[in-house]
Amino acid sequence: PDNGGAAGANIDPLVRFRVNIGTVGTYRLYLRWGGFDGGSDSVYAGLVGFTDSAGGTVADWYRYARTLTANSDFNGGWHGAAGFERTDAGGGGDDVAATWVISSPGLYTIQLSQREDGASVDALSFQLSTLPAPTDPGPPESAVSTTFPVAVAARTPAANAVGVFPDTSITVQIADGGSAQLNPNSVTLSLNGTALSNPTTTKSGNTTTITAAAPNLLPAGSVNSAAVVFSDNASPAKTSTNTWSFTVENYATLTPGLARPAGTVDTASSGFSGTVHQARTDSLLPNSIQRAEDELRGLLIDPLTGARYVNHATVTNFTDQDVINWNRDAGGLGNEIGNFRADSAPPFPDEPIPGIPGDEASYENIAAELISYLDLPAGLIRLGVNSDDNFRVASAVNPRDIGLQLGTFDLLGGRGSADTIFSAFVQTAGIYPVRLVWEQGQGGANLEFFSVDIATGQKILINDRNNPKAIKAYRVSTFVLPPLINQIRPLPGAVNAFPQTDIFVELLDQTSPVNSTTVAMTLNGSAVTPQVARSGSSTKISFDPPGLLPSGSTNAATLTYSDNAGVSYTNTWQFVVRNYSTLPTLPPDRKLTSVDTTKPGFQLRLRLLPSGVLRPGGNTVATAILQLNDAFIDPTTGQPLSRPDQSLCGRQ
Structure with a gap:
């Protein structure tokens, strides 16, 4: 296929090489390849069974791209750097060492596919990453074995995978050997030391696939150990054991206390209520959810004026009674993007972003929030957001609180249009407040909010009233709101927090004012004494931890308070301090003891x-x-x- 990134890494034609690895370690894949011309010279490479879904830490695939020295150049040297799960054309400085961790000896399958149909691979070398890169003409070709053993060819979840769904099944593919075959009756799959019951077994060619379900949902964030034991049909039989581990996504649990009481949601008010803000065209705001929160709450200051950024969107508040399927290029301005398009079945033409382009005819520096009340069934659900750039989905009694994070993508570099899919466990069926914050920095901009049918994998837009499986969304709730957390730092779930960070929360009165005398705070389980300042409807609470928080530490802060009606509230959140243990340290003897402070500069x-x-x-x-x-x-x-x-x- 010559359709670039749209082809994906698993579209035919494919070529696979099965290799027998005897020494465990980190392996790097070097390719010697080229192409017909500069528009037909890129390939994908992966290790079958090594996957934790796009955006994880295990490479589902790498994109190899290079600059040809001439057309039909197929001998451009060896290359072991490629784009991690990239589908673009390369050249952006995003290549990394193409490596995988092999934790058990056995058979592994290297898969190559064309990103562009003029690409051609001349040779490959899969070797320990500690070895020097191959040089032309390359190492001697490995021998083709006829005596290789029955061995594991692939495992799902992959070894060391993170972000695994909690309802995952355990699947193992076992390949027959050169002279012996798998005894299918000998296979035992186990999870965390307990044998899995009722596995299904199928065979295609020389590969047997065994799948078994976990008896219960795996705990959020848990590290789990899987094992398969099997024998061949030789006499005497050879028995092998293969073990690996994986980590479940840190999914959220929606408790009944978050659900709206009966009768407080207007079920005739279909859809979402929203707010959009756009800073001036040349502000070049960074990609981050914190920036979006500050922009939406009027806390972001324009350095040119010293005042809040002016909103250049042509609307500030809006309602959407339908679905969220935004694209800056909707309406024929450019290509449709994401999962839901005019050529989808059924069709979902992309829709413009409310208020965008703004009064400067710009599509940049946008922050938006969507608030809705979702009618959720009990049990495990799966939600998804396709975005360019960052987003955060959370639930809180007051939707505009930071709340319980359900899913997020938040990197300073942002991203092109891509999915983030996340699970949540709903303890009791009900209608739950949900807030989606989205931001865009520069370039492309799109947003889709959908659910995923767990049984079929079908993606369904939230509030698609033509689909009986769609989660319904409502706009209006008459519930009496608690105080609003208008500011909080560090943000819940933040990583790379500064070690000298303070703990800060601003509460805004809603129905009943905050009683500032009831405020209490703990940090990592120990009571601390915060500063509390009340002004008008605002209560600001701050605590400056003494010294530096430990490098790489996970810290938990808890804030409790009551309003004047006597209702008590508790907010707990965690953040991770950046790892500063490897930073250089200035020794005391570098301190100057005599400085002429009358001569600045x-x-x-x-x-x-x-x-x-x-x-x-x-x-x-x-x-x-x-x-x-x-x-x-x-x-x-x-x-x-x-x-x-x-x-x-x-x-x-």
């Missing part, structure tokens, strides 16, 4: 090479230091090459 030392003279060794920090130290000598004069003038000066 910097001392500069400059060395300029003569016009037309290139710096020996190229442009690096190391060669710049040599130049500053007059290490480059003019062979004609025996003097430093750098010009002696402008060598030392001061600047304030």
Whole structure:
């Protein structure tokens, strides 16, 4: 297929190589490949069975792309760097070492597929990552074995996979050997030391697939150990054991206390209520949910004015009685994108983003929130968001609180249109408040909000009233709201928090004012004494932990308070401090004891090479230091090459 990223990494034509790995470790895949021309030269590569869904830490596939030196160039050297789960054309500096961790000896299958139909692979080398990269013409070709044993060919979930769904089944593929075959009656699958009952077994060619379901939902965030024991049909039989582990997604549980009481939701009010804000075109706001929260709450300050950013969207508040299927290029402005399009079955043409383009005709620097009350069944559900860029879905009694996180994608670089699918467990059927925050920085912009039918995998837009399986959404609730958490830092679930961070919460009165004398806080289970300041309808609570929070530590903060009606509230959240243990430390002897504080500024030392003279060794920090130290000598004069003038000066 010559349709670029749309083809995916698992579309025919495919070629697979089965390899017998005897030494465990981290392996790297090097390819020697090329293409017909610059538009037909990229391929996908993966290890069958190594998958934890797109966005995880195990490479479901890598995208290999390079710049051809000439058309029909199929001998461009060996390349072991590729785009991790990328589908784009490459060239963006996103390539990493193409590696997988092999934790058990056995048979493994390398899979190659074409991203573009002019690509051609000449050779591959799958080797321990500690070995040097191959050089032309490459290592000798491995022998083709006829005596290889019966062995595990693939496992699902993959070894070391993270974000695994809690209702996962355990699946193992076992390949027959060269002279012996699997004894299907000998296979036992176990999970966390307990044999799984009623496995299903099928065989295709020389591969037997065994699948068994876990007896219960696996706990959120749990690390689980799976094992398969099997024998061949030789005499005497050889018995083998293969073990691996995986980690379940940290899915949320919706408790009955989050559900709206009967009669407090208007079930005639279909859809979503929303807010959109757009900063000025040239503000170049970063991609982050924290930025979106600040922008939506009027906390983001424009450095040009010292005031809140002006909203350039043509609407601020809106309602949508239908579904969420936004695209900046809707209405024929560009290509449709995501899972739901005009050519879908049934068709769902992309819809414009409310209020966008704004009064500057811009599609950049957007933050939006959607609030709805979702009619959820009891048990495990699966939701999904397709977005460009970041999003966060949460549930709280007051929807605009930070609340219980259900799912998120939040990276500073944002992303192109892609899915994030996440589970939640609903203890009791009911109508639950849900808030979706979405932001866009620069470039593409889209948003889809959907559920996933667990039995079939079908993606269904939330509130698709033409689909009986769709989750219904309502806009209006008359429930009396608790105080609103208008600001909180660090954000719940935040990672890379600064070790010197303070703990800060701002509460805004809703139905009944906050009683500031009832505020209490704990940090990691220990009571602390926060500062409490009340002004108008705002109560600000802050605590500055002494010293630095430990490097890489997970910290839990709990805030309790009551309103003037005597109703008590408790909010608990966690955040992770960035790992600063490897950062350089300035020793005490570097501290200056005598400084002339009457002379502000910097001392500069400059060395300029003569016009037309290139710096020996190229442009690096190391060669710049040599130049500053007059290490480059003019062979004609025996003097430093750098010009002696402008060598030392001061600047304030």
